[in-house]
Amino acid sequence: MNQYRFLCLFMFTSLMACSSEKAPTEEKKSPVMVVTANPHATEAGLEVLRAGGSAVDAAIAIEAVLSLVEPQSSGLAGGGFMVHFDASENAISVFDGRETAPAAATADMFLDADNKPMGFLDAKNSGLSTGVPGMLAMLSLAHEDQGLLEWSSLFKRASQLATDGFNISPRLYGMLERYGKYIPATLEEGPTEAHEYFFGDNDQPHPVGHLLKNPDYANTLKLIAADVSAFYKGPIAAQIAEMVQRPPRAGRLTVEDIAAYQAVKHHALCQPYKDVQVCGAPPPSSWVAVGMILGILENSHGFSEKGAEDPMNWALFAQAQQLAYADRDQYVADTRQVDVPLQGMLHPDYLAQRAALISKDSAMPSITAGDPWKYNTATTAQVNGIDATQDVHGTTHFVIVDAQGDVVSMTATVESIFGTTRMVGGMFLNNELTDFSFRHTDDKGLPIANAVAPNKKPRSSMSPTIVLDNNGQFLMATGSPGGNNIIAYTAKTLVGVFDWGLSPQDAVDLPNLVARGEKVRLEKDAAPDSLIKALKDFGLNVDASRGENSGLSVILRKPDGTLEGAADKRREGVIGTL
Known part of the structure; x- marks a missing residue:
């Protein structure tokens, strides 16, 4: 512990x-x-x-x-x-x-x-x-x-x-x-x-x-x-x-x-971000990647004041995703059977090291997993093979605040x-x-962390999230369906609200951008042509031909204690109040 x-x-x-x-x-x-x-x-x-x-x-x-x-x-x-x-x-x-x-x-x-x-x-x-x-x-x-x-x-x-x-x-x-x-x-x-x-x-x-x-x-x-x-x-x-x-x-x-x-x-896994605490599920959930994205962003050169209007802010967000996804794919699995360097992945020095790879001027020349083991004193370093888990979409998400002020952020799936x-x-x-990865070793014969094993839990992208303010009070709940894209969708709402000053609904309505590996998928119908062009000019391998079918559900507690909800228009989401 x-x-x-x-x-x-x-x-x-x-x-x-x-x-x-x-x-x-x-x-x-x-x-x-x-x-x-x-x-x-x-x-x-x-x-x-x-x-x-x-x-x-x-x-x-x-x-x-x-x-x-x-x-x-x-x-x-x-x-x-x-x-x-x-x-x-x-x-x-x-x-x-x-x-x-x-x-x-x-x-x-x-x-x-x-x-x-x-x-x-x-x-x-x-x-x-x-x-x-x-x-x-x-x-x-x-x-x-x-x-x-x-x-x-x-x-x-x-x-x-x-x-x-x-x-x-x-x-x-x-x-x-x-x-x-x-x-x-x-x-x-x-x-x-x-x-x-x-x-x-x-x-x-x-x-x-x-x-x-x-x-x-x-x-x-x-x-x-x-x-x-x-x-x-x-x-x-x-x-x-x-x-x-x-x-x-x-x-x-x-x-x-x-x-x-x-x-x-379980105990919740939490990452400090600005003056809030952002919390989610430990592995086999992949929420640690959401925490990494935020930690990398906080250690980077930072967003401009133009928020979502600045294509370079999107370029920074994409690169933070690429680094976090690379580590998540390499290391996250069922911790009952595989050692996962959680301490290292969220260590501030490691996050600063990863953030230093991000450029203001052009896309990163290569995207590979880092070495968080040196920052992970509680377990012995392992050499994992290159992940071969396939990318699929599914799942649902919902959020609830009850009359006692208790909150649920829940993601559920049949895959x-x-x-x-x-x-x-x-x-x-x-x-x-x-x-699970269908292959259990990579081309070099190294064991893949998310390989099948008896009684093992497959790695999940589900990342239900709750945010607390600096007094430990509930501030926001968010999450999404979408397979591996869940990490990017969830991080988008957090960045939209806490960095770019948007309402929950405006944050949900932002174009979905998923940067896992070298390809950066950008929701064509929601993204202006100027953003697509700017990211391509930056050197990112942008695929703007696919829709990104998120299903975000968000509740934010405003300073006066009232609640503001957001439902993703990409599905049949509905906000209900009493």
Whole structure:
């Protein structure tokens, strides 16, 4: 723990046993706000808060609804990270619900007969890619710690929507229209439950506005509401294991793997920035890269006063990303099985060393990982191979402030769009194990940190974030979906608000810029041509041909104590208040 003290971690005792529900307080009520990626989810959260529930209670209701209405992004058969601020203690904690590989996982499980990585879609749409779901275990652990309402009451809105039906939204339809061809329609391709759920007799996806009912999910929620162990040790676990083990490309997950899963309460990882503390989840989350971006920026030559209007400020932001991503890709993995130089990665001297590589005049000639081990006294240096983890997009994010002033910033996922496309109990199974590197050694034979191993958690890009002011009070919550891009999206909102003086919504609306490796992706539709040209002239390899599909949700506490929210217009985000 010495290295964590150095990193300004908030110290908490671990939650070792079930505790009674947190008693409601008589303290003065603070403003309440919910921001999610879907109107049904926002209303579910508000409904719980109206009933006197906590931010954690609301998060449970929200995720249960998102699992139904936004199944392409997250679900109860997936996982996530929750960062929680307890206003009564001015303390931040992290609840880790990241999935784990089965005990029978092997380093070569994603290699084909020729010892080459199998195609991503073959791996994704298979039983091989499903990890033990961590979402419900995480939500249950958080509820034991911070719940105000009865667990069983938190699934009512989701159950009603599953029973009575919900209208297919434009975004869900768009996902089906673009990616429905990858959902198996015949048993030769794979289990067909998802095709039967989403497609009509004409073999076309149900249109926008179609009333979609999911009685299987309603029954699953009934079992979970009565006892969460039904998921991990009861009939649901058996159904998940059976589905995972079906061909083609049968997986190795067993009921024993599912029963053994345990969510974890962690200390938060924090980075000082200007006069605030920015906090997130430790590995296997990649939040440390967000902290590195901020630390590199603070040690650099600094932004001009022109803020987002100055292309050179964007060039500085891009270079800070490139350096942080290089280190993240090289070193971050499950710390239960791999030593990660966290102390070194956030050491001010190391950040200053990395920042010194940034030029005011032109792009960096090369981008490689640094050597944070020399600043990492708590562990022995390791030589890692070059990462081979693939870049995929998915996930959802939401933020909540409750009447007690407690805050949740939570990112949840089933990994890729519709996970494995396999369904159990009305839920999509995750394909989180494709977040591992398919190769376990690089071309030089060096071990890759994020390689597959039994019971290991794959590295995650999820980076839910909470910011505290210099008095330790809640200031802002942010985060985003978007695969590896999450780090860049989240950092953008922090820079936009704290460096460029923007409102949360204006920060969210800024063009998304993702600089991982030599290529710098810039959101063409949001970025002016003058910015694209200036960054190219600076020497950056700019790709302005792709849309950057973030889903940022932000809440900021203003100086007068009121709340200001922001929802990403790139998705179906909605801000809700009471």
